Amino acid sequence: xxxxxxxxxxxxxxxxxxxxxxxxxxxxxxxxxxxxxxxxxxxxxxxxxxxxxxxxxxxxxxxxxxxxxxxxxxxxxxxxxxxxxxxxxxxxxxxxxxxxxxxxxxxxxxxxxxxxxxxxxxxxxxxxxxxxxxxxxxxxxxxxxxxxxxxxxxxxxxxxxxxxxxxxxxxxxxxxxxxxxxxxxxxxxxxxxxxxxxxxxxxxxxxxxxxxxxxxxxxxxxxxxxxxxxxxxxxxxxxxxxxxxxxxxxxxxxxxxxxxxxxxxxxx
Amino acid sequence: xxxxxxxxxxxxxxxxxxxxxxxxxxxxxxxxxxxxxxxxxxxxxxxxxxxxxxxxxxxxxxxxxxxxxxxxxxxxxxxxxxxxxxxxxxxxxxxxxxxxxxxxxxxxxxxxxxxxxxxxxxxxxxxxxxxxxxxxxxxxxxxxxxxxxxxxxxxxxxxxxxxxxxxxxxxxxxxxxxxxxxxxxxxxxxxxxxxxxxxxxxxxxxxxxxxxxxxxxxxxxxxxxxxxxxxxxxxxxxxxxxxxxxxxxxxxxxxxxxxxxxxxxx
Numbered sequence: 001x002x003x004x005x006x007x008x009x010x011x012x013x014x015x016x017x018x019x020x021x022x023x024x025x026x027x028x029x030x031x032x033x034x035x036x037x038x039x040x041x042x043x044x045x046x047x048x049x050x051x052x053x054x055x056x057x058x059x060x061x062x063x064x065x066x067x068x069x070x071x072x073x074x075x076x077x078x079x080x081x082x083x084x085x086x087x088x089x090x091x092x093x094x095x096x097x098x099x100x101x102x103x104x105x106x107x108x109x110x111x112x113x114x115x116x117x118x119x120x121x122x123x124x125x126x127x128x129x130x131x132x133x134x135x136x137x138x139x140x141x142x143x144x145x146x147x148x149x150x151x152x153x154x155x156x157x158x159x160x161x162x163x164x165x166x167x168x169x170x171x172x173x174x175x176x177x178x179x180x181x182x183x184x185x186x187x188x189x190x191x192x193x194x195x196x197x198x199x200x201x202x203x204x205x206x207x208x209x210x211x212x213x214x215x216x217x218x219x220x221x222x223x224x225x226x227x228x229x230x231x232x233x234x235x236x237x238x239x240x241x242x243x244x245x246x247x248x249x250x251x252x253x254x255x256x257x258x259x260x261x262x263x264x265x266x267x268x
Numbered sequence: 269x270x271x272x273x274x275x276x277x278x279x280x281x282x283x284x285x286x287x288x289x290x291x292x293x294x295x296x297x298x299x300x301x302x303x304x305x306x307x308x309x310x311x312x313x314x315x316x317x318x319x320x321x322x323x324x325x326x327x328x329x330x331x332x333x334x335x336x337x338x339x340x341x342x343x344x345x346x347x348x349x350x351x352x353x354x355x356x357x358x359x360x361x362x363x364x365x366x367x368x369x370x371x372x373x374x375x376x377x378x379x380x381x382x383x384x385x386x387x388x389x390x391x392x393x394x395x396x397x398x399x400x401x402x403x404x405x406x407x408x409x410x411x412x413x414x415x416x417x418x419x420x421x422x423x424x425x426x427x428x429x430x431x432x433x434x435x436x437x438x439x440x441x442x443x444x445x446x447x448x449x450x451x452x453x454x455x456x457x458x459x460x461x462x463x464x465x466x467x468x469x470x471x472x473x474x475x476x477x478x479x480x481x482x483x484x485x486x487x488x489x490x491x492x493x494x495x496x497x498x499x500x501x502x503x504x505x506x507x508x509x510x511x512x513x514x515x516x517x518x519x520x521x522x523x524x525x526x527x528x529x530x531x532x533x534x
Contacts, residue, residue: 068374071532090376104371106278108285120274121375165371 019082021046021173021205022067027076029062029229036062038229040076044207044222046172049199051220051237052209053251059229060209061101064177067207068098081172094123097171101178103162107151111142111161114150115168122169132168140164140194156187163194174198176208180215192218213247223247225254271377275385279359280392288358289393292351297400303343304404311336332414337405338501341422344401345429345497349462352430353454355393356437357447359386360528364445373532383438383525387517390434398427418503425500428513429493433458435520442524461516465492 022044029037037059044050054060065071067078069085069092078085083092106114116133124132137143140160145153150161159179166174179195180188196219198204210216216223216237223240225233233240233254240250283289314335318326360382363369372382402423408414440454441447460468469485489495496509 065370070370070374090378093374093376096374098370098374100367100370102367104366104368106282106366106368108282109278113281117274117278118371118375121271121372121377123376 020044020079021048021081022207023077023079024063024067025077027063027066027078028074029059029066029071030074035229037066037073040226040229040231042224042231042234044205046205047199047202048222049195049206049220050208050222050224051216052207052224052226053211053213053216054209054226054232055211055255057228058226060226061177062229063226064098064175064207064209065100067173068096068175069093070098070100094169095172097166097169097174099162099166099174099176099179101181103158103165105150105158105161105165107149109150110147111137111150111153111157111164112146114161115142115164118165119168122171124169132170136164136168139167139197141190156183156190159183159187159191160194163191167198172203172205174204174206174208176206178209178211180210180212188215195219213251217241217247225251227255269381271375271381272384272388275372275377275382276388276392279386279389283355283389283393286358288354292354293396293400296347296351296397299347300344300401300404304340307336307340332408332412333418333503337408337414337419337422340404341401341426342497342501345426346463348397348426348430348433349458350455352394352433353437353440353451353458356390356434356441356454357450358441359390359438360442360524361445361447361450365447379525379528382528383442383521386438386441386524387434387521390437391431394427394430394434398423398430401426415503421503421505422501424505425497428500428510429497432493432513432516432520433462435517435524436461439520439524439527442527461491462493465489466494 020043022042024043025041027037027040028035040059040063052060052064062071066073067080067085069089072086080092081095083095085092106117109117112133115136116129119129119133119136137146140163142157142160142164145157150158153161163176163179166176176195180191183191192215195206195208199206199219206219208215208219220237222236223233224231233250237247241247311330311332315327315330318330360369363372405414405419405423409416436457437450437454440457441450443453444450466489469488473485490508490512493512496512499506500509
């Protein structure tokens with residue numbers, strides 16, 4: 001622990017609210033004049049499963065890419081398990097498992113050799129590597145196809161290989177960018193079940209982006225809704241859907257309210 | 269640092285499941301065999317003719333190193349310029365095309381480790397290519413008595429040149445996601461650096477007469493591979509030549525690292 005003696009007291013008292021798994025303050029990403037993310041702040045506790053919602057182009061993927069260290073932020077701070085993603089990048093990346101929108105697969109490899117390769121990249125200790133790879137393959141239901149070429153696998157299996165890759169080093173934080181996009185209903189159910197199982201261990205923080213509201217309903221405990229790079233809503237799912245409202249109603253309401261708000265601003 | 273081996277060995281394995289590696293190795297072996305046979309027959313022919321005319325002076329000057337091995341390795345170097353781009357074109361470009369750069373760059377891996385991993389994968393491949401070339405002079409040791417040191421110097425020259433060309437290939441592959449563009453860019457860079465630089469200097473100085481040979485022209489000439497490999501093929505191992513290979517390799521790897529790093533910020 002890097003925390004000094006002075007901090008240990010606050011740590012004890014904050015037992016109910018342990019140090020956040022993901023901490024984001026005033027995050028901003030600009031591409032020239034265009035701001036993809038503007039002033040995003042949130043914090044996620046360990047073990048939380050958060051649905052990251054928003055229309056296309058809202059900045060979900062950009063935010064996730066910043067969190068995983070793929071692209072740098074223009075402004076703001078982000079910490080993964082206490083490690084600053086910029087100044088302490090390698091340690092922060094060790095704590096993250098990331099499944100990008102298109103799984104980063106080498107088509108000529110087999111799932112077994114690919115997951116082993118990723119385990120080496122992610123610094124899984126040599127002695128544990130074999131077991132870690134086996135566990136990831138097993139959890140993602142890849143044992144029967146472990147020695148097939150990835151290029152021959154169906155889209156659902158590829159998505160599972162992508163997921164196995166993300167969890168092989170048992171990261172504290174799992175970042176999943178639209179994990180069920182383009183899958184058929186059965187595959188979607190399987191992948192969701194898998195994510196729920198991962199979350200059920202309780203130690204895994206999951207942040208997943210999607211625009212399928214049913215998915216959030218099925219897996220998440222908390223919803224973060226962003227729109228045009230800004231935070232639009234951040235609430236526990238139970239409160240949002242309390243009183244018999246469906247998530248869809250809430251979503252539409254927030255989005256339209258935002259729009260009228262914006263157009264009023266423009267008019268002024 | 270341990271990631272370098274991880275990345276390099278994965279890359280090499282992938283190279284050997286792709287048809288490109290086998291096409292290149294087949295062409296390389298066939299061309300090497302043909303060239304070797306041609307130079308062997310030519311050598312024999314000249315020797316016979318010299319004997320026919322009783323030209324003992326000429327016979328005494330002929331030897332396997334200067335008249336067979338050296339031109340053979342020299343011509344394989346020219347073939348290398350055309351075949352190597354096919355091997356290096358995908359090193360970084362295919363990562364971007366596959367989306368696997370997102371995996372590498374979000375792993376606890378430094379960009380230097382990625383660049384060196386790619387470089388060593390290519391280097392491993394050219395070691396194999398050089399070994400194929402080495403096989404042919406090795407035959408001569410069975411039937412004749414070439415000079416070992418001179419032969420090894422020639423092979424070392426080919427290997428070092430290949431390493432610096434792999435570095436150029438890594439750089440060219442890192443500027444694009446399109447393998448064809450990477451191929452053409454590598455080929456053009458290799459042709460310019462390998463062969464054309466002296467001609468460019470000559471053409472630009474052609475009107476100015478011999479007195480205008482400036483330090484700049486000298487420097488440009490030094491950048492060309494041609495003179496460095498020639499001297500080493502003759503068995504001269506000069507620090508200046510070794511420095512040349514080290515500097516080109518390091519320079520282009522640094523460029524590749526810079527390109528990959530800056531692509532993040534866009």
